[in-house]
Amino acid sequence: MSVSARDVQRIGELARLHLEDDELKRLTSDLNAILRHVDSLRDLGSTKQPEDSSQIGSKLESVSREHVEGPDKLREMPADFAPEWKEGFFIVPAPPGVHPSGDQ
Amino acid sequence: MSLQDKVLSSSEVLNFRGSGFRSLDDIKELEGGREGLNAFLAVAEPEDLEPCGQGPLEGVMVALKDNICTKRLPTTCGSRILEGYRSPYEATVVQRLRQAGALIAGKTNLDEFGMGSSTENSAFGPTLNPVDRSLVPGGSSGGSAAAVAAGYVRMALGSDTGGSVRQPAAFCGVVGIKPTYGRISRYGLIAFASSLDQIGTIGATVLEASLLLEVVSGHDTRDSTSAEKPVPRYRDAAVQGIEGMVVGIPTEYFPEQLDPPVRALLDEACERLVAAGAEVRPVSLPHTEFAIPCYYVLATAEASSNLARYDGVRFGARLPAEGLDRMYELTRGNFGAEVKRRIMLGTYVLSSGYYDAYYGTAQRTRASIAHDFTTAFNEVDVLFTPTSPTPAFPLGERVLDPVAMYLSDVFTVTANLAGIPGLSVPIGTVGGLPLGGQLLGPWWGESHIIAAAGALEASYGEDT
Numbered sequence: 001m002s003v004s005a006r007d008v009q010r011i012g013e014l015a016r017l018h019l020e021d022d023e024l025k026r027l028t029s030d031l032n033a034i035l036r037h038v039d040s041l042r043d044l045g046s047t048k049q050p051e052d053s054s055q056i057g058s059k060l061e062s063v064s065r066e067h068v069e070g071p072d073k074l075r076e077m078p079a080d081f082a083p084e085w086k087e088g089f090f091i092v093p094a095p096p097g098v099h100p101s102g103d104q
Numbered sequence: 105m106s107l108q109d110k111v112l113s114s115s116e117v118l119n120f121r122g123s124g125f126r127s128l129d130d131i132k133e134l135e136g137g138r139e140g141l142n143a144f145l146a147v148a149e150p151e152d153l154e155p156c157g158q159g160p161l162e163g164v165m166v167a168l169k170d171n172i173c174t175k176r177l178p179t180t181c182g183s184r185i186l187e188g189y190r191s192p193y194e195a196t197v198v199q200r201l202r203q204a205g206a207l208i209a210g211k212t213n214l215d216e217f218g219m220g221s222s223t224e225n226s227a228f229g230p231t232l233n234p235v236d237r238s239l240v241p242g243g244s245s246g247g248s249a250a251a252v253a254a255g256y257v258r259m260a261l262g263s264d265t266g267g268s269v270r271q272p273a274a275f276c277g278v279v280g281i282k283p284t285y286g287r288i289s290r291y292g293l294i295a296f297a298s299s300l301d302q303i304g305t306i307g308a309t310v311l312e313a314s315l316l317l318e319v320v321s322g323h324d325t326r327d328s329t330s331a332e333k334p335v336p337r338y339r340d341a342a343v344q345g346i347e348g349m350v351v352g353i354p355t356e357y358f359p360e361q362l363d364p365p366v367r368a369l370l371d372e373a374c375e376r377l378v379a380a381g382a383e384v385r386p387v388s389l390p391h392t393e394f395a396i397p398c399y400y401v402l403a404t405a406e407a408s409s410n411l412a413r414y415d416g417v418r419f420g421a422r423l424p425a426e427g428l429d430r431m432y433e434l435t436r437g438n439f440g441a442e443v444k445r446r447i448m449l450g451t452y453v454l455s456s457g458y459y460d461a462y463y464g465t466a467q468r469t470r471a472s473i474a475h476d477f478t479t480a481f482n483e484v485d486v487l488f489t490p491t492s493p494t495p496a497f498p499l500g501e502r503v504l505d506p507v508a509m510y511l512s513d514v515f516t517v518t519a520n521l522a523g524i525p526g527l528s529v530p531i532g533t534v535g536g537l538p539l540g541g542q543l544l545g546p547w548w549g550e551s552h553i554i555a556a557a558g559a560l561e562a563s564y565g566e567d568t
Contacts (some may be wrong), residue, residue, distance in 0.1 A: 008448065011448050015451040017436050017437065017439070017444055017447060017448070023441075023444070034445075037400075038400060038453075044465070044469060095428055097428075
């Protein structure tokens with residue numbers, strides 16, 4: 001499979017990456033080179049394969065523990081670890097277009 | 105040294121090669137001078153050295169790859185997008201090091217978010233190989249490997265998603281261990297590909313890398329993928345010998361294209377294993393050829409998801425823009441070229457219409473690769489392979505050819521895909537450059553590969 005510059009532009013939008021024109025050109029070339037290599041996976045064809053990766057490391061074990069009720073650290077601790085904290089609230093940067101005073 | 109009873113104290117381990125330790129001032133002076141390697145992104149100040157416990161690493165300086173969270177030092181992942189970022193918490197491995205008495209010397213350079221095989225993808229410039237400054241140190245834990253090889257520290261932590269501890273250890277002539285997935289807590293390791301990432305240890309000797317592994321291993325309630333298994337005394341495994349051990353030589357890891365001097369060193373290492381009491385026999389891992397494409401589909405898919413969190417709102421840098429979507433796009437433009445390439449590939453292979461063709465196929469291939477190892481370890485105790493097809497390559501040689509760079513990992517990614525432990529140990533030099541031999545073990549078989557590496561190291565030591 002291969003991708004066009006338009007495909008790459010669309011992938012960039014999905015990935016929320018701004019791409020300059022020269023980046024778009026280079027990424028189109030790079031992704032096609034990589035995809036040519038990745039396409040060798042299809043050569044596996046009809047060889048018998050395990051159904052999925054759940055069989056990986058049959059000696060690996062799922063880890064779970066008994067549920068034990070404990071103190072909720074968040075009830076007491078935010079002021080200790082928050083970079084900025086005021087009157088019971090986390091202080092975060094204002095979103096674009098919103099001024100700290102609340103004016104749009 | 106009490107080698108006879110095979111039980112070593114930590115001071116015996118640390119003095120095994122009789123080497124001294126450098127101070128923070130030494131490290132700063134070395135890194136700041138003309139001979140600096142750019143191995144460190146931050147060196148600790150004396151006031152950063154928090155009081156530590158009286159464990160097996162008391163007073164020992166340990167360097168940390170800069171994708172491991174620390175409270176006192178910044179954690180950048182080698183990325184502009186996290187420049188100056190200070191984590192509000194620290195990784196479990198950092199706490200364990202401190203409890204063991206270690207001092208955190210600083211944070212080491214890496215390929216941005218661990219994505220690369222040469223440490224050239226750091227936003228803060230490449231690290232140079234201390235063996236030859238015109239060469240790469242390998243990657244992505246190149247700063248940690250270079251810091252140990254240059255003698256700045258005797259031990260360092262790295263992370264290994266596809267070979268990022270073992271390959272730079274090989275390129276710099278030191279020892280690198282990637283343990284079984286789940287052996288070391290990943291709490292506080294900034295995620296690249298969560299099903300493949302594992303913290304690993306780098307040491308000047310097998311003993312030092314093993315002692316460090318012993319200290320940081322073990323279950324952690326803050327990482328549900330860490331295993332509730334007892335931690336053996338790995339330092340003892342390093343000197344226990346390999347009498348009767350069966351070592352498999354996978355034919356797929358010795359292709360005809362290997363350079364004759366590389367092959368000759370690998371053959372010699374096999375002979376040394378036999379001389380130390382092991383039996384060597386050929387085995388086959390038939391799906392090896394699919395490992396690189398499989399790895400780059402799965403790792404990039406996971407990376408595209410993990411790195412979605414860097415949007416300018418919650419972490420690090422934010423670029424001003426009109427509107428939220430534009431702010432996201434411009435801020436994420438701070439990623440370097442290789443990170444963008446992998447996010448793009450990962451987004452593509454997960455997109456509608458391509459998901460099963462790429463991601464689904466890669467997941468099934470991963471299971472086949474793991475099955476190959478299960479079959480092999482029914483016959484042998486460990487496997488011996490090259491760590492990398494070549495010694496260290498020149499700076500800039502592969503930076504514009506992503507496929508060539510990816511193929512540097514051809515012998516290491518399989519251990520990550522299967523979750524098994526791997527170790528790289530120096531086995532000589534080619535044209536004056538170190539070459540690494542890789543030992544792969546069954547799940548939780550760290551002691552086996554450490555024993556084999558210890559035997560090899562002792563064998564070479566007897567020649568010098």
